[in-house]
Amino acid sequence: MKSVTNPALDVLIVDDNKIDREAVKRSLFHTYGQGDLVVHEAGMGGAALQMLKDSRFDCVFLDYRLPDMDGLSLLKKIYDADAGLAKDPVVLLTGQGSENVMIEALRSGAQDYLSKDNITSATINIAMIKAREIFKLRRSWKQAEDRLHQAQKMEAVGQLTSGIAHDFNNLLTVILGNVHNIRRRIDLMNGVFGLREIQEKISLIESAANRGAELVRRLMVFTRQRAPLPQAVNINACIQDTALLLNQILGDGINVRISLAENLCMTVIDTGQLENAIINMVLNARDAMDGQGSLGIGTGNFFLDSGGSDKVPGMAAGQYVMLTVSDTGHGMRPDVAARIFEPFFTTKEAGKGSGLGLSMVYGFVKEFGGYIFVDSRENAGTTFRIYLPCIKSGQNEESFQENG
Amino acid sequence: MEQKAKKILVIDDDDGVRRTLCDGLRDCGYLVWEAENGEQAMRRIDKGMQPDMIVTDIIMPDKSGIQTIMEIRDKYPDIKLLAISGGGHARNVDYLEVARKMGAHAIMHKPIKMKELEDLAREMVGESHARND
Numbered sequence: 401m402k403s404v405t406n407p408a409l410d411v412l413i414v415d416d417n418k419i420d421r422e423a424v425k426r427s428l429f430h431t432y433g434q435g436d437l438v439v440h441e442a443g444m445g446g447a448a449l450q451m452l453k454d455s456r457f458d459c460v461f462l463d464y465r466l467p468d469m470d471g472l473s474l475l476k477k478i479y480d481a482d483a484g485l486a487k488d489p490v491v492l493l494t495g496q497g498s499e500n501v502m503i504e505a506l507r508s509g510a511q512d513y514l515s516k517d518n519i520t521s522a523t524i525n526i527a528m529i530k531a532r533e534i535f536k537l538r539r540s541w542k543q544a545e546d547r548l549h550q551a552q553k554m555e556a557v558g559q560l561t562s563g564i565a566h567d568f569n570n571l572l573t574v575i576l577g578n579v580h581n582i583r584r585r586i587d588l589m590n591g592v593f594g595l596r597e598i599q600e601k602i603s604l605i606e607s608a609a610n611r612g613a614e615l616v617r618r619l620m621v622f623t624r625q626r627a628p629l630p631q632a633v634n635i636n637a638c639i640q641d642t643a644l645l646l647n648q649i650l651g652d653g654i655n656v657r658i659s660l661a662e663n664l665c666m667t668v669i670d671t672g673q674l675e676n677a678i679i680n681m682v683l684n685a686r687d688a689m690d691g692q693g694s695l696g697i698g699t700g701n702f703f704l705d706s707g708g709s710d711k712v713p714g715m716a717a718g719q720y721v722m723l724t725v726s727d728t729g730h731g732m733r734p735d736v737a738a739r740i741f742e743p744f745f746t747t748k749e750a751g752k753g754s755g756l757g758l759s760m761v762y763g764f765v766k767e768f769g770g771y772i773f774v775d776s777r778e779n780a781g782t783t784f785r786i787y788l789p790c791i792k793s794g795q796n797e798e799s800f801q802e803n804g
Numbered sequence: 805m806e807q808k809a810k811k812i813l814v815i816d817d818d819d820g821v822r823r824t825l826c827d828g829l830r831d832c833g834y835l836v837w838e839a840e841n842g843e844q845a846m847r848r849i850d851k852g853m854q855p856d857m858i859v860t861d862i863i864m865p866d867k868s869g870i871q872t873i874m875e876i877r878d879k880y881p882d883i884k885l886l887a888i889s890g891g892g893h894a895r896n897v898d899y900l901e902v903a904r905k906m907g908a909h910a911i912m913h914k915p916i917k918m919k920e921l922e923d924l925a926r927e928m929v930g931e932s933h934a935r936n937d
Contacts, residue, residue, distance in 0.1 A: 562891060566863065569890030570818045572915035577824035580918035584831055613915050620891055 410456070411528070412440045414448040414474070415463035415493065423519050424461050424493070428528075430521035445469035452478055457488045459528045462510070464494045464501055472501075472508050479509040489535035491527045493519075511535050553743045561619045568616050575609040618676055618760070630668050630768070632791055635721055636660040636699055642675045646695070649682055653691040661700040665790035667721045673764040680757035681725040681784050688729025688782060696726045702787060715771050719790040726783035732776040740774060761786075809835045809934030812925065813855040815845045815872065816888075817864045821914075825859060828918045829925060835934040842872030849876070855883060856929040859921070862889040862899045870899070870906055877907035884928040886921075890914035 411428060415421045425439050440457070442448035445466040452460070464471040471492055478490070492505035492513040502513045511531035514523060579602055586595060586602075639660060646656050678697070685695050699721065706717040732740070739745045741762035761784075765772045769789050776782040812834045816822040826836045837853065839845035841864050849855070858876060862869035873885055887903035891913065900911040910924055 566890040569914035570821050573890075574818075574820035574824050576915050577821075577828060577918045581824065581828050581831060584828075609915075616891075 408436055408438050409458040410438050410440065412442065412448065412451060412457040412460045412488075414442045414445070414460065414466065414471075416443045416465075416467050417463070418443075420463065420493070420516060423516075424524060427519055427521040427524040431525045443467075445471075445474045448474060449477060452488065459531055460488050460490045461514075461524075462490055462492050464492060464505075472504055475505070475508040475510055489528075489531040491531045511538075550742065557743065565616050565620050568612070572609055572613050572616070576606065576613070579606045579609070614672075618672070629670050629672070631671060632666050632668050633671055634664050634666055635669070635674060635723060635788070636664050638671050638674045639678065639697060639699065639723075642678045643697075645679065646682060649679070650686050650695060651691060653693075654686065654689055655694040657694060657696045659696070659698045661698075663701070664699055665701050665719060665721050667768070667788040667790055669768050669788060670764070673760075673767075677761040677764050677786075678723075678725065680761050683757060685725065685727035685729060685782070688727055688731070690729070693728040693781075695728075696724070698722075698724045698726075700724075701790075715787065719792075720770075720787040721790055723786040723788070724783055726781060728781045731778040731780050731782055732774075733778060734776075737774055737776045737782075741772070809833070810857070810925075810929045810932035811835045811837075811853075811855040812857045812859065812929070813837055813839060813845060813849070813853075815839045815842060815858065815860040815864070815869070817841055817861065821861070821916075825916065825918075825921065828922060830934075832922050832925070833932045833934050834925065835932065842869065842875075845872060846875060849880065854880060857884040857886065857925060859886045859888060862887055862903055870903055873903055873906050873908055884909050886910045886912060886924060886928070888912045888914055888916060 413421050413424050421441055442451055445468045462471045490510045492510040493516055494501050495516050505513045511534040512527045514527045702720045702722040704717050740758050743759040762772055765786055771787045773785045812829050814822055814825050817840055822838050826838050829836045860869045860872055876883055885908045887900055887908035889900050904911050
């Protein structure tokens, strides 16, 4: 069965009848050794729900009839909490074995069902194996579905962007072009009264239109309608450029600490996108702090050796430049933190946030082969960590600039 | 010494863009005329209104900029070609890159920076001192 090096399976049995719980337990231990299986028990639905919230189980055996709620409602509660997929496989145990209940159980999300008349070491073990396998399949199916949804959203934004961008760039050509043409005429009118004021107003139009152009450019890069401009850079320089803007964005109540590592590795990125990413993270930090707190931006060299990969899940070994942006704001619940990189996900009220800021940050980091992590604790603050791959020795700056 | 005025043809289906680019280039001393699409442009050139340089948008109704560029490269290899576009991709194909491969001497993304356009015109066909009244 199980090898000794594998951790023990955690099984939860939810049944108000102690004799029934014992029957399931006995049948399980018929197949599994004491070290291979840990059985947890709950007699009430409420207690079970709490245990399911607090920890993970490799399989849950759930009685259809419980004193405080029936098994189906408990199932629905577990499943609703995680948008369609409970975090643990469930086998529903039914007393009378009615067909309707069984069908209802499967529809409510249970992976399998078992009639109590039919509990033997063989049936219970098969039900558990089956439930775990089906659960694994459904989970990978759901993950694929989530990725598809994400891709579809991105495609929709992309189509919208390229349609709008084309018209917008024409409009901006007219605005900026005429600013230029008018300015040249004005230069020929030296000494005319009120000229200075007109020039100032023209500058306002120009800087607004330039901001519009930059916005379109970023949107196009984000939705891959325009290729980014990769350059080999020391990101400290970009941070120093962006830092000039921070006080304007943050206001007086927020104190900014910037600590930049010396001898930072070079990395290849689009500097406009990096600055945009920093600003997006800073804007989120500002909104999390309600005007009071402190914001930290830091850089450092980070080496992940091949043996240490478990320290940073999913990250390839190598030399990285690390960028951290942290705040002392109200933090996020884990379910919110898990979704912040999704396009259109926002906790801000309608009209306040597009839900695209952090997904742009994510897209940018992935574009350049990097990783992004968020650590957040409610009422304590949030830290974003971005790792961007260093340029390997032997590569030089020039080899990256031809792509532009 | 009288220098011959340099002629530039601007092709764009957007009235505002066309007028803006024409105004700017005229102010710099070029002799400028315009066309709304490739078809109209070709008719004019074939009638003898041959410019030194053409600024053409890429995505236009009727005859596309790419077709226009190819036709001009064939018939009038001396005309300098600048392709402009407000963005637009078909899958991974950047239209401006296609335009360059098909013979455009230079490309420029919209929004067009007039200063860059004027510098480029000077670079491609030289200064001009036409009277534009």
